[in-house]
Amino acid sequence: MTPWEQPVWTRLLESLAQQRLAHGLLFCGPADGGQAELAARLAEYLLCSQRVDGAACGTCRSCHLRLAGSHPDLRRIRLLERDDGRLKTEIGVEQIRELSQWLSLTAQFGGAQVALIEPADKLNVSAANALLKTLEEPASNRFLLLVTDATDRLPATVRSRCQRVEVRLPPADTGLQWLHAQGVSAADAERALKLADGNPRRALILRQDGGLQRADEVWRDLGALSTGRELPTRVAQRWMADAPEDRLSMAVRWVCAQAKSSGEKGRLTPQADFHKLAAWVQQANEARRRWSAPLRHELLLTGLLLSWQESNR
Numbered sequence: 001m002t003p004w005e006q007p008v009w010t011r012l013l014e015s016l017a018q019q020r021l022a023h024g025l026l027f028c029g030p031a032d033g034g035q036a037e038l039a040a041r042l043a044e045y046l047l048c049s050q051r052v053d054g055a056a057c058g059t060c061r062s063c064h065l066r067l068a069g070s071h072p073d074l075r076r077i078r079l080l081e082r083d084d085g086r087l088k089t090e091i092g093v094e095q096i097r098e099l100s101q102w103l104s105l106t107a108q109f110g111g112a113q114v115a116l117i118e119p120a121d122k123l124n125v126s127a128a129n130a131l132l133k134t135l136e137e138p139a140s141n142r143f144l145l146l147v148t149d150a151t152d153r154l155p156a157t158v159r160s161r162c163q164r165v166e167v168r169l170p171p172a173d174t175g176l177q178w179l180h181a182q183g184v185s186a187a188d189a190e191r192a193l194k195l196a197d198g199n200p201r202r203a204l205i206l207r208q209d210g211g212l213q214r215a216d217e218v219w220r221d222l223g224a225l226s227t228g229r230e231l232p233t234r235v236a237q238r239w240m241a242d243a244p245e246d247r248l249s250m251a252v253r254w255v256c257a258q259a260k261s262s263g264e265k266g267r268l269t270p271q272a273d274f275h276k277l278a279a280w281v282q283q284a285n286e287a288r289r290r291w292s293a294p295l296r297h298e299l300l301l302t303g304l305l306l307s308w309q310e311s312n313r
């Protein structure tokens, strides 16, 4: 567990010890902020029959079953797969109805019954309404752990019936120290943490999945486009082949950082053209919003890169 999650965990254990732990808990924080890990940890802890030092033992029968993914008193509600193998975009009402039925049964191990719902912000309206009924009828030793990185997308009625468990990002030096302890070099840690908006867990993922290299490529591509050394169609093709959405948000980040940085060094655009940058960032953010819709992404990206080239000409 990270040092900044530890106090949140300690408070959870205190609530549990004082029998103040709510029936519904909302684990929230930034994307990859560690709230999912905390919720999973609490589920493990609640189910374990031989807890040791504020953690699940990992060796009791309950822990074995949980590790094998077959604990009868643990349910995971998530986005189901569609026929074409992609994930559905919503958690449906049937999933929640089935969960409520399951919660009305007696726990097979005689202990807690735990449901993990993630991402909770993907509950559709009927599913959220169905969940509301369950949240309004708390039963002892039944826990609903909702996990989200978009709390405001949950209906206020659901939010207000849950105890909020929030993970907040640590100060930069705590994050850097933690990254260093994970084997990340000082230079990489600093870059990755910046790219991840100060979120150390996200920074670690970025570094592990080639995010730093991608950021370099995006920066190079934007530079090559603005000097006419590269064609928007070619860059769009390359971006489409590997993490296009990620590259798009990196491009926006770079352009914003560039606009903010003082001094001409490292800039692609003269100060006089900043209004053009602002317009482009707006366009890019609009593209990011539209990305989840079924549309021709490569065309969208090519248009955006073309407009980048033109606004830098």
Ligand SMILES: [Zn+2]
Pocket (backbone or CB within 6 Å): 047, 048, 049, 050, 051, 056, 057, 058, 059, 060, 061, 062, 063
């Ligand atoms: Zn155990």
